[in-house]
Amino acid sequence: MTWKQVFTSSIGQKISMxxxxxxxxxxxxxxxxxxxxxxxxxxxxxFNEAAHFMGGYWVPRVLEIGLFAGIVLHIVQGLMLEVxxxxxxxxxxxxxxxxxxxxxxxxxxxxxxxxxxxxxxxxxLADFWLPNRVHQGFLLGEEINLYDKMRxxxxxxxxxxxxxxxxxxxxxxxxxxxxxxxxxxxxxNKRHLILIRWCGYAFSVVVPLAFAMMPLSFYFGWLK
Numbered sequence: 001m002t003w004k005q006v007f008t009s010s011i012g013q014k015i016s017m018x019x020x021x022x023x024x025x026x027x028x029x030x031x032x033x034x035x036x037x038x039x040x041x042x043x044x045x046x047f048n049e050a051a052h053f054m055g056g057y058w059v060p061r062v063l064e065i066g067l068f069a070g071i072v073l074h075i076v077q078g079l080m081l082e083v084x085x086x087x088x089x090x091x092x093x094x095x096x097x098x099x100x101x102x103x104x105x106x107x108x109x110x111x112x113x114x115x116x117x118x119x120x121x122x123x124x125l126a127d128f129w130l131p132n133r134v135h136q137g138f139l140l141g142e143e144i145n146l147y148d149k150m151r152x153x154x155x156x157x158x159x160x161x162x163x164x165x166x167x168x169x170x171x172x173x174x175x176x177x178x179x180x181x182x183x184x185x186x187x188x189n190k191r192h193l194i195l196i197r198w199c200g201y202a203f204s205v206v207v208p209l210a211f212a213m214m215p216l217s218f219y220f221g222w223l224k
Contacts, residue, residue, distance in 0.1 A: 010084060013077045018184035020074040021177050025203070027067055032210050041223055044147025051146045055132060075118060082111040106172040107180075113173040120166025127153050154218035167212040174204035 034054065037047040054060045106113060128149060135144045153159055178200030179193075187193060217223050 010081070013081050013084075014184050016073060017077045017081065018181040020070045020077070021181040022185075023070045024067075024074060025174075025178065025181070027070075028207050032207050035214055036210065038147065038150070038214060038217065038223060043224060044145065047147050048145060051132075052143060055136065055143060071121070075114070078111065078114050104176065107176040110173065110176060113169045116169040117166060117173055120162065120169065123159075123162055123166070127159070150214070151218050151223075154215040157219075160215045160219045163215045164212050167208040170211070171204045171208035174208070175201060178203055 034050045035047070037050050038044070040046040128146060131149065132144050132146060135142060154163075179197045182196045183193065187196060
């Protein structure tokens with residue numbers, strides 16, 4: 001398979017989607033772990049130290065470039081696959097509709113769920129990442145207090161609602177994507193697939209729930 005086929009053929013797109021998906025799953029583990037520092041309930045000391053490490057040293061900043069590249073590639077390949085699938089189906093519906101017996105609704109709605117997650121990501125970057133990077137750029141490396149920024153942002157009801165909806169969409173996206181990524185990469189052993197499916201279900205609940213609890217914790221005043 002040539003490099004061109006990796007990005008243009010159906011098989012190549014699925015493989016690159018799987019690889020970037022697994023990479024983003026690993027990122028979510030790191031991200032949720034660092035953000036969980038808010039529950040130390042020490043006024044943000046531990047969380048701000050973790051945020052400083054991620055934003056103040058060159059290694060995480062280089063990895064950040066790879067992260068954005070992975071996100072963009074995942075989105076582009078996802079859109080290309082969605083367009084390709086729609087062209088193959090055309091305007092004709094399936095002869096027999098099996099509903100959830102054939103596949104779960106979220107498996108058939110990955111494009112929609114991915115779009116909602118993308119919109120949520122844009123809001124998230126605009127709320128935290130962009131202000132911090134602009135602050136660093138104009139003030140010669142000085143960072144904002146991200147814990148105080150979270151308290152400010154999550155005092156707004158509509159923002160909290162947007163985050164909750166984004167986390168729900170992320171959960172359903174992961175419920176299919178986690179299993180699908182490993183299957184695409186060649187895991188066909190039935191026992192392994194069952195394990196991966198249930199790990200995917202657990203991951204798709206625990207991680208989005210943890211993310212959703214963060215704005216709720218600030219909004220309801222559970223953190224000092």
